[in-house]
Amino acid sequence: MALPPESHRLRPDHLPTPFSAAQIHDGSPIGRRIRVRTVRPGIDDAYRQIRLVESDDDGATHEFQPTDANGLPIGDPVRRRSTWLELQGHASQPADRTSLDEVDRVLAWGTESCWRYVVHQDDGTEARFWFARAHPGMPMVVEEWRGGELLERSEGLADGVDD
DSSP: OOOOOGGGOSSTTBOOOSSOHHHHHHTOOTTEEEEEEEEETTEEEEEEEEEEEEEOSSEEEEEEEEEOTTSOBOSOOEEEEEEHHHHHHTTOOBGGGEEEEEEEEEETTEEEEEEEEEEEOTTSEEEEEEEETTSOSSOSEEEEEETTEEEEEEEEEEEEEOO
């Protein structure tokens, strides 16, 4: 099993992150577009698109656009700038409450080798993150569980670059 390298550790009390800031930068060209579906029991599925619109050595601006199930825009997009290090930091999890392993996960476009982080919260909630090794950046699946019940799942439907 190949876990993320120690050099990805941002804090001594946290596990290494799946990707370094440099890997996220290198794997995120302008025009990268990720479509996401969020599922919550008893509520209609929600869809959004995250598109990288500006990039430099320090960070990037992403555009977040709610969409319908077919990917057609709903409402106005919101833009947010983050540094590459901030984006890496989103994946930093406390070592004393997180397990990490490598698993294959079926995603919308096929089976991918993923790092799975399972984070146990004080309130009994368990957050599960699957980072596809071939897709540096955000997790391709995020689930939140409590008492064996799924509270929410967000999953990547597509990850590509505009032509």
